[in-house]
Amino acid sequence: xxxxxxxxxxxxxxxxxxxxxxxxxxxxxxxxxxxxxxxxxxxxxxxxxxxxxxxxxxxxxxxxxxxxxxxxxxxxxxxxxxxxxxxxxxxxxxxxxxxxxxxxxxxxxxxxxxxxxxxxxxxxxxxxxxxxxxxxxxxxxxxxxxxxxxxxxxxxxxxxxxxxxxxxxxxxxxxxxxxxxxxxxxxxxxxxxxxxxxxxxxxxxxxxxxxxxxxxxxxxxxxxxxxxxxxxxxxxxxxxxxxxxxxxxxxxxxxxxxxxxxxxxxxxxxxxxxxxxxxxxxxxxxxxxxxxxxxxxxxxxxxxxxxxxxxxxxxxxxxxxxxxxxxxxxxxxxxxxxxxxxxxxxxxxxxxxxxxxxxxxxxxxxxxxxxxxxxxxxxxxxxxxxxxxxxxxxxxxxxxxxxxxxxxxxxxxxxxxxxxxxxxxxxxxxxxxxxxxxxxxxxxxxxxxxxxxxxxxxxxxxxxxxxxxxxxxxxxxxxxxxxxxxxxxxxxxxxxxxxxxxxxxxxxxxxxxxxxxxxxxxxxxxxxxxxxxxxxxxxxxxxxxxxxxxxxxxxxx
Amino acid sequence: xxxxxxxxxxxxxxxxxxxxxxxxxxxxxxxxxxxxxxxxxxxxxxxxxxxxxxxxxxxxxxxxxxxxxxxxxxxxxxxxxxxxxxxxxxxxxxxxxxxxxxxxxxxxxxxxxxxxxxxxxxxxxxxxxxxxxxxxxxxxxxxxxxxxxxxxxxxxxxxxxxxxxxxxxxxxxxxxxxxxxxxxxxxxxxxxxxxxxxxxxxxxxxxxxxxxxxxxxxxxxxxxxxxxxxxxxxxxxxxxxxxxxxxxxxxxxxxxxxxxxxxxxxxxxxxxxxxxxxxxxxxxxxxxxxxxxxxxxxxxxxxxxxxxxxxxxxxxxxxxxxxxxxxxxxxxxxxxxxxxxxxxxxxxxxxxxxxxx
Numbered sequence: 001x002x003x004x005x006x007x008x009x010x011x012x013x014x015x016x017x018x019x020x021x022x023x024x025x026x027x028x029x030x031x032x033x034x035x036x037x038x039x040x041x042x043x044x045x046x047x048x049x050x051x052x053x054x055x056x057x058x059x060x061x062x063x064x065x066x067x068x069x070x071x072x073x074x075x076x077x078x079x080x081x082x083x084x085x086x087x088x089x090x091x092x093x094x095x096x097x098x099x100x101x102x103x104x105x106x107x108x109x110x111x112x113x114x115x116x117x118x119x120x121x122x123x124x125x126x127x128x129x130x131x132x133x134x135x136x137x138x139x140x141x142x143x144x145x146x147x148x149x150x151x152x153x154x155x156x157x158x159x160x161x162x163x164x165x166x167x168x169x170x171x172x173x174x175x176x177x178x179x180x181x182x183x184x185x186x187x188x189x190x191x192x193x194x195x196x197x198x199x200x201x202x203x204x205x206x207x208x209x210x211x212x213x214x215x216x217x218x219x220x221x222x223x224x225x226x227x228x229x230x231x232x233x234x235x236x237x238x239x240x241x242x243x244x245x246x247x248x249x250x251x252x253x254x255x256x257x258x259x260x261x262x263x264x265x266x267x268x269x270x271x272x273x274x275x276x277x278x279x280x281x282x283x284x285x286x287x288x289x290x291x292x293x294x295x296x297x298x299x300x301x302x303x304x305x306x307x308x309x310x311x312x313x314x315x316x317x318x319x320x321x322x323x324x325x326x327x328x329x330x331x332x333x334x335x336x337x338x339x340x341x342x343x344x345x346x347x348x349x350x351x352x353x354x355x356x357x358x359x360x361x362x363x364x365x366x367x368x369x370x371x372x373x374x375x376x377x378x379x380x381x382x383x384x385x386x387x388x389x390x391x392x393x394x395x396x397x398x399x400x401x402x403x404x405x406x407x408x409x410x411x412x413x414x415x416x417x418x419x420x421x422x423x424x425x426x427x428x429x430x431x432x433x434x435x436x437x438x439x440x441x442x443x444x445x446x447x448x449x450x451x452x453x454x455x456x457x458x459x460x461x462x463x464x465x466x467x468x469x470x471x472x473x474x475x476x477x478x479x480x481x482x483x484x485x486x487x488x489x490x491x492x493x494x495x496x497x498x499x500x501x502x503x504x505x506x507x508x509x510x511x512x513x514x515x516x517x518x519x520x521x522x523x524x525x526x527x528x529x530x531x532x533x534x535x536x537x538x539x540x541x542x543x544x545x546x547x548x549x550x551x552x553x554x555x556x557x
Numbered sequence: 558x559x560x561x562x563x564x565x566x567x568x569x570x571x572x573x574x575x576x577x578x579x580x581x582x583x584x585x586x587x588x589x590x591x592x593x594x595x596x597x598x599x600x601x602x603x604x605x606x607x608x609x610x611x612x613x614x615x616x617x618x619x620x621x622x623x624x625x626x627x628x629x630x631x632x633x634x635x636x637x638x639x640x641x642x643x644x645x646x647x648x649x650x651x652x653x654x655x656x657x658x659x660x661x662x663x664x665x666x667x668x669x670x671x672x673x674x675x676x677x678x679x680x681x682x683x684x685x686x687x688x689x690x691x692x693x694x695x696x697x698x699x700x701x702x703x704x705x706x707x708x709x710x711x712x713x714x715x716x717x718x719x720x721x722x723x724x725x726x727x728x729x730x731x732x733x734x735x736x737x738x739x740x741x742x743x744x745x746x747x748x749x750x751x752x753x754x755x756x757x758x759x760x761x762x763x764x765x766x767x768x769x770x771x772x773x774x775x776x777x778x779x780x781x782x783x784x785x786x787x788x789x790x791x792x793x794x795x796x797x798x799x800x801x802x803x804x805x806x807x808x809x810x811x812x813x814x815x816x817x818x819x820x821x822x823x824x825x826x827x828x829x830x831x832x833x834x835x836x837x838x839x840x841x842x843x844x845x846x847x848x849x850x851x852x853x854x855x856x857x858x859x860x861x862x863x864x865x866x867x868x869x870x871x872x873x874x875x876x877x878x879x880x881x882x883x884x885x886x887x888x889x890x891x892x893x894x895x896x897x898x899x900x901x902x903x904x905x906x907x908x909x910x911x912x913x914x
Binding site (some may be wrong): 069070071074148150154155156157162247248250251252253254287288289290292293294295296318319320322323326327330331334335337338341342344345346348349351352353354355356357358366369370373374377378380381383384385386387388389390391392393394457458459461462463464465466467468470471472548551553556557 | 605641680765769
């Protein structure tokens with residue numbers, strides 16, 4: 001591998017005046033800088049959402065605890081859910097998409113750089129608006145500042161009768177604003193992937209990460225739009241006396257549920273598809289084999305995209321739909337397990353017969369496969385509508401979706417972070433600290449979320465600020481809370497590793513992993529223009545072809 | 558009242574408290590019987606210990622689903638563990654790349670078709686249970702109850718029997734030979750709620766402007782706990798729910814007692830006067846008096862209930878007094894206002910309420 005002189009930007013930046021640095025970042029339209037901003041912004045909110053979760057878990061460590069008031073607890077779970085979905089998971093994935101997609105498809109920037117900056121700042125201001133509610137709004141019965149209607153804000157709790165003050169309006173406006181940001185980002189991703197690929201990169205030769213982002217972008221357009229529409233309707237209800245969801249004036253609470261979940265379920269795939277993309281890039285490199293069944297992986301992704309639009313009402317099995325409605329949504333939900341299963345088998349097929357290198361990114365991806373398998377299986381349990389009548393809105397569901405969002409999505413995000421950290425900073429992270437982070441996080445994750453299934457089965461509903469002793473829930477809640485502290489320590493190790501390695505890490509060179517996609521062909525960190533010469537590719541692994549001229553991929557594809 | 562334990566704190570958990578101090582000489586016979594039964598009843602609302610037909614059907618389906626998903630887990634997990642152990646890169650190996658395999662159509666076909674077949678099996682099993690629960694036809698002996706969700710308590714009305722109560726539902730046990738299931742119509746007075754007693758049935762939401770229903774057919778007597786399972790506001794956590802499944806005789810005795818108008822004693826006339834002259838009557842009803850409010854629970858037979866404040870406290874002298882004096886100390890954010898009564902009036906009203914057997 002050639003090691004070229006590396007621009008150590010992190011250190012260089014420190015020597016420039018702060019105002020100049022700030023100005024250059026605020027006005028940037030560079031996809032790499034915007035990607036970095038998205039990621040840093042998301043990590044900041046990850047800390048805040050994590051603190052909220054920790055406070056809730058301390059409150060629930062024993063029955064009848066008085067650590068926080070019911071009013072504050074209700075705000076905490078509302079803010080935790082809203083923050084983690086809209087201001088952590090979405091932005092961090094847009095950040096990686098922004099940073100990596102042009103590099104992977106051999107482009108010099110996104111299709112619409114100024115729209116890109118606009119989208120980021122909308123998302124950023126959305127998050128700040130939400131948190132401004134702690135100062136500017138007040139909630140149920142004047143109970144407090146932040147929204148306290150739950151992250152899916154079921155009507156009629158959001159009606160003026162039940163949610164006086166402005167906390168719900170802050171929630172609505174924050175999601176409206178960041179929703180436009182998400183739509184802008186999705187339009188940009190789609191346009192970039194469709195129009196900006198380098199010569200030779202047919203759709204069928206794109207890295208899988210690009211495919212997953214393409215489908216994700218489409219889902220964002222389809223899913224965020226109804227949410228935005230519903231937020232407008234809710235605002236009309238609250239300010240202009242419309243009656244879409246105001247049950248006291250003949251509105252429909254169930255209508256809100258439909259609007260919310262036609263957004264809410266595709267949203268899960270919006271979050272998880274890019275993560276499938278991470279896994280589909282990382283696992284092959286550390287198995288030293290190409291992805292198994294590339295065309296099938298693409299087909300599975302596209303079919304997940306389609307089917308995910310027809311499963312939303314499985315969040316509503318308990319609202320009294322007809323037997324036929326329940327049967328239909330049970331079927332569509334079960335069907336989505338098939339393409340998802342295909343993906344798991346293809347990752348296993350990629351590892352099979354390889355030479356597995358368990359660097360930190362690979363560890364996170366293997367844990368992801370294991371945890372996503374369990375999340376998928378508990379998902380099948382929840383799709384059996386009658387079983388769902390027991391499990392829905394219990395701690396079992398909370399455990400299930402945290403298995404998806406933490407066990408699958410956050411784990412692959414950590415994996416991706418370690419994998420592309422050398423590319424983004426030009427320096428290697430500390431492998432020992434990375435592994436320490438991994439093992440502490442695995443322990444914490446499993447202590448918390450494995451045992452969270454149990455109180456759900458024992459009848460503990462979610463969103464309760466306290467619970468009765470003697471119901472068999474106490475010990476499980478204690479273990480769950482203990483796990484949280486492992487996760488906190490693990491996250492601190494992660495932050496330390498990032499900060500330390502940014503300044504003191506070993507220089508990474510262009511291609512520390514001996515990888516195969518285009519971003520590894522240019523210096524780390526990439527120069528502003530990315531590619532000095534626009535590359536021409538002939539296969540899905542252009543760098544493999546370069547490194548193995550005697551046995552190039554394009555002979556087989 | 559003399560037998561009550563004065564030390565019992567108001568908002569202690571009411572979980573395991575069928576204490577003998579509850580056996581008032583004047584208490585109705587059924588509550589004595591029920592305490593014996595309930596003392597043994599499990600307080601863990603475990604969905605895998607069903608005691609009623611719909612919960613039973615769900616339980617059987619869930620075991621089936623668990624077995625299938627368990628098998629899938631074992632297979633895939635073993636493959637993963639094998640791959641991680643077997644194909645680990647070893648330092649002793651040369652630096653050459655492993656054979657580059659791009660895929661296999663046969664394998665892809667296999668792991669598409671097998672999951673499709675599994676999905677079909679699960680789907681038919683699921684559809685069958687959906688049908689048998691949702692499309693069940695009520696037999697002639699069916700008891701009909703209307704449950705109305707309120708922030709943050711349950712109103713239960715037996716329209717055919719003229720009985721109204723709160724938070725503690727009484728139903729008869731069902732004999733397979735003479736079935737007496739209970740069909741519950743679910744309404745809401747304000748926000749969304751969800752009726753969930755895990756050992757009796759799956760949950761169903763109570764949604765304003767909408768009529769839902771569920772049914773239970775318990776086959777074991779006992780007390781079953783549950784609680785609201787749809788976030789409904791500040792005190793969602795303390796919207797607890799009890800179902801007392803009684804023998805047909807116990808149940809008829811309970812109905813007969815509940816059908817009586819409110820007990821009226823001269824000894825508590827002062828308390829009654831305070832009650833009727835304050836805002837109490839705006840929200841609460843006591844049959845046979847001018848109190849006919851419906852925002853709060855019907856108090857006609859308040860003393861027949863073991864708990865107050867939707868299960869947030871046990872129904873003792875001390876907690877009743879505290880509840881009237883300052884509801885927020887038991888259930889912060891509940892919609893019952895503090896009545897600001899003088900000590901004398903507070904004592905009198907409590908005594909009056911304690912006469913409502």
